[in-house]
Amino acid sequence: MIHCIIVDDEPLAAALLEKHISRIDHLKLAGKAENAMDAYQLLQTRPVDLMFLDIQMPHLTGIEFLKSLNQKPPTIFTTAYRDFAIEGFELEAVDYLLKPITFERFFKSVERVLRNRKDTTEDFIIFKTEGMNRKVLMEEIVYFESQGNDIKMILVSGESIVSKRTLTDMDSVLSGKGFVRIHRSFMINSSFVTGFNHHEVLLGSYQIPVGRSYKSEFEAFITVISKGSIHQ
Template sequence: MALKCVAIDDEPLALELIKTYVTRFPGLQLVQVFEDALSGAEYLKQNPVDLLFVDVNMPDITGVELVRSLVNSPMIIFTTAYRNYAFESYELQAIDYLLKPIDFTRFTAAVEKAIDFHKYKNSIQESTNDESIYVYSEYKMIKILLRDIEYIESMGDYLKIYLSTSDKPTLTLMTMKKVLEKLPTDQFARIHRSYIVALNKIKSIHNRKVKLANSELPVGDAYADFINQQKGNI
């Protein structure tokens, strides 16, 4: 089934170019285009789509503001003539960020990322042991199996995800609040302003320290109840 797409850009020529490019992909279906950002935002609130091509610089609201206003955001590919919005695109976990004038080869790479990510999300239901989340790291979407996560550390605007299968943590631009929304509450718990731990990786808890296989993490004052909740589970 083709991905339903919407394109929003206040430049008619830019919209025409996107329309032309999209027609070359049988895996895409362009259902609507808008030169007005506010009209596009209203449409998206009422009509779920799979992929949004949206210009960053528009007169009413920016593409970044538009995406942030959506409750259920589709996959995003930002288009713009300016490079200085790349940080915002990473923060919003956009699939890609295309600079105008958009080259078809570069457009193809962005669309293929979106198609691959959509396939991951809609693959045949995996077993519990294969549950996963997706994060944006090193300019691509990465699939992380929940069973491999040992703990997550907050580093300002970034997170380090430590895995039992790798010596190097995965670095991603995401908040603690956002990653907690992705994680099942019966498998993960926040124990500190800077740490989330996988419950099945805990070896012991002593003196408000959580012992993992190769790490020891503190339990913050605000999370002291965590210790009582885990009595009998370790």
């Protein structure tokens, strides 16, 4: 399954893309944004495998936005203008679609993404623990907890793994991959969120507190959930 987002300030263009996405079984819409700032929040709060990005948007163009990202998801530019094609491909965009976008052209572009994904390896991290290098799939990690100079990660299986890493280290590695730092001692995988308020987040049976100094990150996280981006 490819989780994708639409970044476009034109409602009709966004609606057409959403319709195209709904016709392909391997695509799932993870959220929509009308500008670069909302798109940035989406990228910070859940994994995004593919971004459909308009170029002409208020305040910050799609090209400027993509240039600003340290972790760039595979991106398909969508625009009514041919003038930006060269610059778009210089940013290693998957494709450059001219509006109005037909389903046939859309499908051809997505097929390229599907083909590339078949050639990639699993998304995982290597942790050194008890003298052994352990491969852990990121989709299996429910949350991280700081324990002095170590971190403990809780997996979806219920297993816990302790490693000589720090949350700051994990924050830099996992930025833009759906993990959110909500406390000095905790980082969560937003895919497992089942409930929240302004003081804690529920990850199934796990209750994780929200730290005061992480209120801004948490507010951005809540904003995206409120828009239906996580539980669509």
